[in-house]
Amino acid sequence: MAQLENLLQVLQPTQLLGPANPELSALTMDSRQAAPGVAFFAIPGTLRDGHDFIPMAVEQGVSAVFCEKLPQNTPDHVAFVQVQDVAEAMGLVAAEFYGNPTKKLKLVGVTGTNGKTTCVTLLHKLFRELGYNTGLISTVQNQINETVIPATHTTPDAITLQALFAQMVKAGCTHAFMEVSSHALVQHRVTGAKFSGAVFTNITHDHLDYHGTFDEYIKAKKLFFDRLPKKAFALVNSDDKRGMVMLQNTKGEKYTYALRKEADFKARLVDNTIQGLQLELEGQEVWFRLIGTFNAYNLLAVYGSAILLGEDPQEVLASLSSLTSAAGRFDYVVSEGQITGIVDYAHTPDALENVLQTIQQIRRPDQKVITVVGCGGNRDAAKRPVMADLAARLSDRVIMTSDNPRNEDPQEILNQMQSGVKTTDLKKALSVVDRREAIKTAVLLAEPEDIILVAGKGHETYQEVKGVRSPFDDKQVLLEAFALLQK
Ligand SMILES: CC(=O)N[C@H]1[C@@H](OP(=O)(O)OP(=O)(O)OC[C@H]2O[C@@H](n3ccc(=O)[nH]c3=O)[C@H](O)[C@@H]2O)O[C@H](CO)[C@@H](O)[C@@H]1O[C@H](C)C(=O)N[C@@H](C)C(=O)N[C@H](CCC(=O)O)C(=O)O
Ligand SMILES: Nc1ncnc2c1ncn2[C@@H]1O[C@H](COP(=O)(O)OP(=O)(O)OP(=O)(O)O)[C@@H](O)[C@H]1O
Numbered sequence: 001m002a003q004l005e006n007l008l009q010v011l012q013p014t015q016l017l018g019p020a021n022p023e024l025s026a027l028t029m030d031s032r033q034a035a036p037g038v039a040f041f042a043i044p045g046t047l048r049d050g051h052d053f054i055p056m057a058v059e060q061g062v063s064a065v066f067c068e069k070l071p072q073n074t075p076d077h078v079a080f081v082q083v084q085d086v087a088e089a090m091g092l093v094a095a096e097f098y099g100n101p102t103k104k105l106k107l108v109g110v111t112g113t114n115g116k117t118t119c120v121t122l123l124h125k126l127f128r129e130l131g132y133n134t135g136l137i138s139t140v141q142n143q144i145n146e147t148v149i150p151a152t153h154t155t156p157d158a159i160t161l162q163a164l165f166a167q168m169v170k171a172g173c174t175h176a177f178m179e180v181s182s183h184a185l186v187q188h189r190v191t192g193a194k195f196s197g198a199v200f201t202n203i204t205h206d207h208l209d210y211h212g213t214f215d216e217y218i219k220a221k222k223l224f225f226d227r228l229p230k231k232a233f234a235l236v237n238s239d240d241k242r243g244m245v246m247l248q249n250t251k252g253e254k255y256t257y258a259l260r261k262e263a264d265f266k267a268r269l270v271d272n273t274i275q276g277l278q279l280e281l282e283g284q285e286v287w288f289r290l291i292g293t294f295n296a297y298n299l300l301a302v303y304g305s306a307i308l309l310g311e312d313p314q315e316v317l318a319s320l321s322s323l324t325s326a327a328g329r330f331d332y333v334v335s336e337g338q339i340t341g342i343v344d345y346a347h348t349p350d351a352l353e354n355v356l357q358t359i360q361q362i363r364r365p366d367q368k369v370i371t372v373v374g375c376g377g378n379r380d381a382a383k384r385p386v387m388a389d390l391a392a393r394l395s396d397r398v399i400m401t402s403d404n405p406r407n408e409d410p411q412e413i414l415n416q417m418q419s420g421v422k423t424t425d426l427k428k429a430l431s432v433v434d435r436r437e438a439i440k441t442a443v444l445l446a447e448p449e450d451i452i453l454v455a456g457k458g459h460e461t462y463q464e465v466k467g468v469r470s471p472f473d474d475k476q477v478l479l480e481a482f483a484l485l486q487k
């Protein structure tokens with residue numbers, strides 16, 4: 001419950017109409033949730049505009065409407081708050097409505113193209129091990145201590161997010177770790193949240209469908225650092241070409257981590273095998289259970305964050321070395337016939353290249369690598385030919401298939417992927433629209449000791465076709481195909 005007048009203290013409305021101070025019981029950005037006592041925020045989207053739904057919200061009896069343009073009809077019994085940027089206003093008002101929960105939390109956000117889920121999941125597991133009550137907001141799931149709250153997005157909308165923070169505070173959490181996507185930054189989903197630290201992992205090709213150009217995508221990530229308060233730490237990967245760019249205009253305290261360049265948190269890769277990584281860090285050699293060089297970066301980001309939050313280096317290293325990764329990240333199973341199946345969420349060219357290179361580093365020359373990969377529908381189309389080319393170059397066989405075609409024709413996505421495969425690699429490549437059949441084909445092609453990578457869906461438990469999500473789990477399908485070999 002809150003009074004409108006109190007919520008308005010964080011805004012500078014351009015116009016106010018209707019009752020001055022209605023009591024509000026809930027906030028929403030969706031007219032379908034509109035009801036008496038509710039404040040409706042009219043958010044302009046890319047396809048639809050929340051302003052078009054103001055009449056519906058009013059019809060359903062909302063008490064207040066926040067908007068950028070006033071509608072033609074402004075009935076006297078509804079409070080209309082006109083602001084310049086309604087998404088920004090929603091972030092600020094949501095924080096106020098839920099009692100500014102992040103002021104009571106040490107909140108760390110991680111942004112970057114790849115590694116966000118891995119870093120926040122490790123941070124959450126680490127701080128649980130260190131004895132804290134902690135919250136997690138990630139693509140895979142949200143969590144309050146061990147209680148799982150399903151996630152629908154990488155970063156929830158501002159209202160859902162602030163409600164989650166409030167639940168965390170109520171449960172006694174002292175820390176929270178969250179992924180901050182570029183969409184969320186542009187759409188002000190984290191506006192109103194007070195961060196104690198911000199981490200940048202890397203930036204490579206993704207989401208150009210949304211941001212338009214790579215420069216705009218960089219600018220979106222940089223917003224996180226530009227908006228950071230003075231006392232927060234800004235920790236960036238200085239081996240990434242854009243790492244220092246993130247720090248250019250930040251008021252936060254600047255720190256770096258790296259494997260190659262000089263940095264505040266530096267490690268050296270000693271060994272990289274299917275059992276894990278050995279790193280030299282703080283003058284000592286430490287084993288970690290995560291696989292692949294890219295995870296050395298994630299571990300450094302997590303280590304640096306924990307130290308900047310005031311934790312003891314020895315305790316952090318001891319706990320960190322026992323942790324395993326997030327679900328669907330280099331998750332592997334071995335068949336009775338000794339075929340290794342790896343399920344990984346690599347859904348960008350950079351991630352796919354990293355995972356395949358890691359497999360190349362750890363495989364023996366006689367082990368064939370068979371990759372099953374697809375690209376999402378209604379998402380960045382430019383990455384399709386690039387990912388197919390990479391998969392073909394870095395594997396002995398590649399089977400291109402569907403990965404959430406959404407509203408697109410799956411065969412058309414496959415044609416676009418196939419156009420990227422070099423003529424000399426075509427002999428290695430197959431297209432199988434049905435993902436289950438594609439995985440089965442990989443298993444049938446594999447000989448004992450071979451390695452199958454099933455990329456793109458990781459932890460996801462569905463296949464989305466034309467708005468309908470049917471159950472689909474790469475790891476389970478892989479295990480079923482392995483089981484067929486035994487019959
Ligand atoms: C594809 C995409 O970017 N969509 C964004 C876009 O939506 P849109 O143009 O389709 O419009 P809409 O959300 O249907 O409608 C606009 C507004 O009208 C409202 N509405 C709509 C219908 C109705 O009957 N009544 C009503 O009030 C909606 O609640 C919404 O507030 O504009 C909306 C407002 O800014 C965003 O919320 C929405 O993000 C949705 C939630 C989404 O799924 N985005 C994805 C791409 C996303 O954010 N992904 C990132 C992760 C990416 C990564 O992997 O890094 C994430 O953080 O999850
Ligand atoms: N630091 C890293 N650098 C490059 N690739 C990485 C890194 N960490 C993980 N990856 C690869 O990227 C995939 C996705 O990792 P993760 O889920 O941690 O990233 P994310 O940033 O959360 O992705 P999303 O944008 O979908 O939320 C992993 O499965 C792995 O293949």
Ligand SMILES: N[C@H](CCC[C@H](N)C(=O)O)C(=O)O
Nearest residue numbers: 347375376379403404456457
């Ligand atoms: N959060 C990302 C994940 C993509 C994963 C891939 N399986 C797909 O569906 O394209 C997105 O929505 O773009």
Ligand SMILES: [Mg+2]
Nearest residue numbers: 116117139154
């Ligand atoms: Mg993620």
